Amino acid sequence: MKTKIKQWTMLTIILMGFTVLGYNGYSQENQSDIKITKISELQNYTDSYIKGEVIKILDEDEFRLEDSSGNIKVYTGWKNTNVVKKGDKITVRGKVDPGIVKEFYATEIIKEDGEIIKLKSDE
Incomplete structure (x- = not known):
């Protein structure tokens, strides 16, 4: 059970990292706007x-x-x-x-x- 929790925690951290990176890139002003x-x-x-x-x-x-x-x-x-x-x-x-x-x-x-x-x- 602890292994599953560790795996989910690690997966969550990784996904949050990609979300933050993606958000920062996307939040740059879009030239078309x-x-x-x-x-x-x-x-x-x-x-x-x-x-x-x-x-x-x-x-x-x-x-x-x-x-x-x-x-x-x-x-x-x-x-x-x-x-x-x-x-x-x-x-x-x-x-x-x-x-x-x-x-x-x-x-x-x-x-x-x-x-x-x-x-x-x-x-």
């Missing part, structure tokens, strides 16, 4: 997703992203260097800071293969 904002329609300080192609690497933590409506400088933060390369097609979450140079401060990058990169804050 994301509302994409055109670069030309971005509003200052509003959390938005933009999608396009990396057309130029400006620095190890900055690049220029282009969509059909225009392009914008994207800042990933000094703790997040070299996360994309020229030619990458990506979706970026962040906010526009309209300072002297209009810049999109990224908080998350979703690569074409679905990989999600949560960017570390500069703070």
Whole structure:
């Protein structure tokens, strides 16, 4: 009887582990549910997703992203260097800071293969 209880306990633990792993993978934001904002329609300080192609690497933590409506400088933060390369097609979450140079401060990058990169804050 004890052997059966141990087997059921072990099976339950294993199934719970797979359930947690499956849930974490599934809970990632589904790209088809994301509302994409055109670069030309971005509003200052509003959390938005933009999608396009990396057309130029400006620095190890900055690049220029282009969509059909225009392009914008994207800042990933000094703790997040070299996360994309020229030619990458990506979706970026962040906010526009309209300072002297209009810049999109990224908080998350979703690569074409679905990989999600949560960017570390500069703070």
